[in-house]
Amino acid sequence: MAFNLKTKIWQTGSLDWWGMIGGDDVYLGSREFPLPPEEGDAWTVKSTGDQFKIIDGEICHMGRVEPEKPLW
Numbered sequence: 001m002a003f004n005l006k007t008k009i010w011q012t013g014s015l016d017w018w019g020m021i022g023g024d025d026v027y028l029g030s031r032e033f034p035l036p037p038e039e040g041d042a043w044t045v046k047s048t049g050d051q052f053k054i055i056d057g058e059i060c061h062m063g064r065v066e067p068e069k070p071l072w
Contacts, residue, residue, distance in 0.1 A: 003037050007059040019059050028052060028059065 003009070008020040009028065017028040029045040029052075042053040042062070049067040052059050 004057065005037060005054070005059065006057045009037075009059070021059060021061060026050075026061065 009017060010019075011017050014030075016030045017033040019026050019028050027045065027048060027050070029043060029047075032043045032045055034041040034043060037054055037059075039054055039057065042051070044051045044065060046068050049065045051062040051065060053062050054060070
């Protein structure tokens with residue numbers, strides 16, 4: 001997949017997105033991950049609360065919030 005990103009990303013067989021950020025494998029989400037990823041896109045991973053944003057072609061970890069808890 002060629003998305004013109006500087007960050008190496010890949011999708012697993014279970015449709016989860018991962019990326020290499022700062023030398024570590026980082027979970028980027030599943031349905032939250034923007035397709036196609038473009039400059040300025042931002043998202044929050046529902047299961048972990050991690051927030052990401054694409055800045056200058058790189059996926060940057062912007063912080064963490066309390067993960068959403070299912071109501072049911």
